[in-house]
Amino acid sequence: MEGDPISSLCSPAMVVDVDKVKRNAEKMRERWSNLGVTLRPHMKTHKTIECGDIMTAGSRRCIVVSTLAEACFYADHGYDDILYAYSVPFDKVEQCAVLAERLSLFQVLLDHRDALDQLRKRPLTRGLWHVWLKLDCANGRAGVLHSEPEALRLAQAIFESEGVELTGVYAHCGNTYSCKGVEQIHSVAQETTTLVLQFMEKLKAVGITCKSSIGSTPSCSQPISDMAKLSEVHPGNYVFYDVQQSVIGSCSLEDVAVRVLSRVIGHCPHRNQLLIDCGWTALSLDGAGKLPTGFAVIEGHPELRLLSMTQEHGRVEPLLGQLDYSQYPLGTLLTIIPYHACATAMMHPVYYIHSAGRLVGKWIPTRGW
Amino acid sequence: MEGDPISSLCSPAMVVDVDKVKRNAEKMRERWSNLGVTLRPHMKTHKTIECGDIMTAGSRRCIVVSTLAEACFYADHGYDDILYAYSVPFDKVEQCAVLAERLSLFQVLLDHRDALDQLRKRPLTRGLWHVWLKLDCANGRAGVLHSEPEALRLAQAIFESEGVELTGVYAHCGNTYSCKGVEQIHSVAQETTTLVLQFMEKLKAVGITCKSSIGSTPSCSQPISDMAKLSEVHPGNYVFYDVQQSVIGSCSLEDVAVRVLSRVIGHCPHRNQLLIDCGWTALSLDGAGKLPTGFAVIEGHPELRLLSMTQEHGRVEPLLGQLDYSQYPLGTLLTIIPYHACATAMMHPVYYIHSAGRLVGKWIPTRGW
Known part of the structure; x- marks a missing residue:
């Protein structure tokens, strides 16, 4: 199958252009290297x-994950220096401890005194708990909440706790997702x-220094100069991007x-519609009501709308x-650009990788929590 | 882990009450057996x-599937008598042929002359193509479309084709999903x-007899007497049911x-919210805007709404x-009843099975197409 055109795939199928992936990764790396800020890709x-491997340029170091399943x-x-950027869940403290004792550097995150x-209550047998304080900065x-007195008090409590290190302050600017255009980002x-x-600065005033990190693909793709004062950034979606990010x-x-490859499987002249083999199992329902072209963009067909799934x-x-049905005989391939790549990728047990439209391999994602 | 309470599971996790599954399956089987109609579960x-196995009462015969991956x-x-109830996709004709030559009875479905x-063009080396004609009856x-002259002509063309058998006429009354109450169903x-x-009757008038089948969980859960005149019914969701079906x-x-088991992972007093570890990776986005309690029902907590994910x-x-946060300390288990079980199940690589709240095993679904 390697070397075959992607059109040889049965549909629906998620295909990934590895050259664009490498370019997106490289641009992000270069941007933050120039700014002197550590890029910790999600x-x-x-x-x-x-x-x-592409996002870390082969180092297998310095990543963020959203689930313990990913961390494991x-x-x-062989990855190390892993930040599990999710308010440490009480049912997974022991598994986190095992990982922390096994890796050179496993970092967790919290936003509540009870988590601390x-x-x-579970001191590590070697090393410290490396803890980021999660701050809500209007996201x-x-x-x-950044303005709550508890934020500073919690940072101090982490800092002062035995067996625990305050590694940094972490904020996610997911509110960039409601932006339209660079100025708003x-x-x-x-x-x-x-x-x-x-x-x-408040931390410094009480004698504490540690790292700082903010993230989100919009802010890290279109940074402002003050972001150079941060220690790290942690975007993730940028490696794929999607219609949402372009908007x-x-x-x-x-x-x-x-892309999601899809084929025409039905003609419905009584409703002036086509049916394609891309339901929500292949695309997700993310993006409802967001685009004039419906749930996605059908590549090369700005005249079509993906109305429902x-x-x-x-x-x-x-x-x-x-519709002129003669333009879309049954079996016609339609290529769909997803609204939200994270949500679409989640639906696929395998991604088909291509370079210039020729298959070069498969990637198998991990799933679960 | 067998015998442990479901609360011992890490969250999020999809749990299935096997006793309810068996009861739902048994009731559906009994209902259609009494009506003298073959139940072909989806x-x-x-x-x-x-x-x-539960839906077929161990026979492993007479099922419907929505993807070729399921069929395989x-x-x-060891299953046989499988109906792949999806307008036969042109990229999978050869795989369908292989399956038809391998099984005692593999049935396909079509709604267009080009599919016929x-x-x-791919005659089977043994046996016939068993073909259901898909009819749109206002779904x-x-x-x-049932009223199009082409419907009858296509049935005749299937009937008259060499190497092909017109097995039946198949309609899905998915429009029951917009019903509220038994009368509308x-x-x-x-x-x-x-x-x-x-x-x-029209077919009979031109000398053709074959089977008939309609489906959808609402109509098959609340049948009308005329449905006893059908050969088969083909519901699927009923084995789990969900909030949508109850509405x-x-x-x-x-x-x-x-259910999806979830835990409280954050307190957000500045927004009068809780955070739980159930995002759309664990529940799907199906059900947006449908319920006063948001995307789902939180069991035992009619006062709570799952606002967004x-x-x-x-x-x-x-x-x-x-919110009274003292009622929901971090780590509190919240049990979520999904709006749409098909969509929620799709998000989980494993289902945890319990009887009366005690774990009895795991089921691993197939994925892909």
């Missing part, structure tokens, strides 16, 4: 060894960076490395006028 | 051997049944056999008033 979008998967494949107590998900990136840097302004549509079917209709 | 919701998976485990041509997805079931039976009127919430986080807020 693995959550793809969850594969091969793509991790990468550790099992959990770590203290509105995990993290202790800059504004959110500036706000997050400023809030984190102000917090670092936000992180990239152009040409940078998007992933059920488990294994997608309904496609023209934006205007009547 | 495997698409769970895609596991173990649940298929079940065939590899594809089958005729609005796959199928040739009955109305859609009646319409679909009547249209199929009228089509069978439609197919079942009560007590019949729902699946990102990849690994769920945001939970009270329907009214202020």
Whole structure:
């Protein structure tokens, strides 16, 4: 199958353009190297060894993961310096401890005093718990609110705890996902960076120095100059990008490395629709109501909209006028650019990798938690 | 781990109450046995051997599948009489032929003359292509429209083709999914049944007799008497059921056999929210905007709403008033009843099976296409 054109694949199938992946990874590496900031790429979008190798330029060091399953998967494949950037879950403290005792550097994250107590109750047999404090800097998900007095107190408590090191302060600017255009990205990136840097000053004032890290593909693709004052950044989606990122302004549509291959499997003249073999099992339901072309962009067919999906079917209709079915005989290949690559990748047990449209291999992601 | 309480599982995890599964399967079997109609259960919701065995009462015969991957998976485990109920995709004709030559009875489905041509171009080395004609009876997805003259002509063409048998007429009344209550289900079931039976009469008038089948969990859970005139029914979701089915009127919430176990991982007093470790990777995004309690029902907590999800986080807020965080310490287990079991099951590489809350095993679904 290697060397065959991607059109030889049965559909639906997720295909990844490895040249775009390498280019996206290289550009991100270069950008942050020039800014003097450590790039700690996030693995959550793809969850594969091969793509991790590209993102880390083969070092297998200095990554972020979103699940313990990813942490174990990468550790099992020789990765180290892994940050499990998820408020340390109480049911997984023991597994985290085992990983921390096994790796040179396994780092966790927390945003609550009770989590710190959990770590203290399970001292490591060697080394320290390396702990990032998660700060909510107007993102509105995990993290202790930057302006709460508890944020500083918790940092101090981590710093002062025996067997525990305050490694850094971590913020995710996921609120860049509601941006449209570079100016808005800059504004959110500036706000997050400023809030984190102000917090670092507060820490300094009480005698604490540690690292700082912010993330999100939009801010790390379109950085502001103050981000050079951070220790690390931790974007992930950028290695694939997607329609959403192009709408936000992180990239152009040409940078998007992933597609779902799909075929026409039905003609429905009574509804002026086509059916394709791409349901939500192949694309996910992410992106509903976000694009004029529906749940995705159908490459080379700006006149078509992916109107709705059920488990294994997608309904496609023209934006205007009547479908000319002779243009889309059954079996016609339609190439879909996903709205959200993280959500689409999650649906696929295997990714088909190509270079210039010729298959070069497969990547198998890890799954579960 | 067998015998342990489900609360010993790390979260998120999908758990299945095997007693409810057996009861749902048994009730459906009994209902259709009493009506004298063959029950051909659909495997698409769970895609596991173990649940298929329960649905077929151990016969491993007479099933429907939605993907060729399922067909091969079940065939590899000794299943036979498999109906691949998906407009035969042109990229998989050869694989279908191989399966048809290997099994005693492998059946396909089509709704277009070009698909018939594809089958005729690949005559089987033994036996016939067993073909169901897919009819769209106001459902609005796959199928040739019942009222189109082409429907009858296509049935005749299948019937007259060498090497091909017209096995039956197949309609999916997925439009029952917009029903609220038994009366509305009955109305859609009646319409679909009547249209199929009228089509069978038209066939008879031109000298053709074959089977008839309609499906959907709502209509097969709340049948109308005319459905006894059909040869087969083909529901699938009923073995798990879900919140959606309880809202439609197919079942009560007590019949729902699946849950996602989740834990509180964050307190966000500045937003009056909790965070749980159930993002869309564990639940899917199906059900957005459908329930007053958000994306799902949190069992035993009618006062809580699952407001939104990102990849690994769920945001939970009270329907009214202020959260009392002392009621939900970090680590608290919250049990989530999914809106759409098919979509939730798809997200899990393993299902944890329990009886009365004690673990009895794991089921591993097949994936891909």
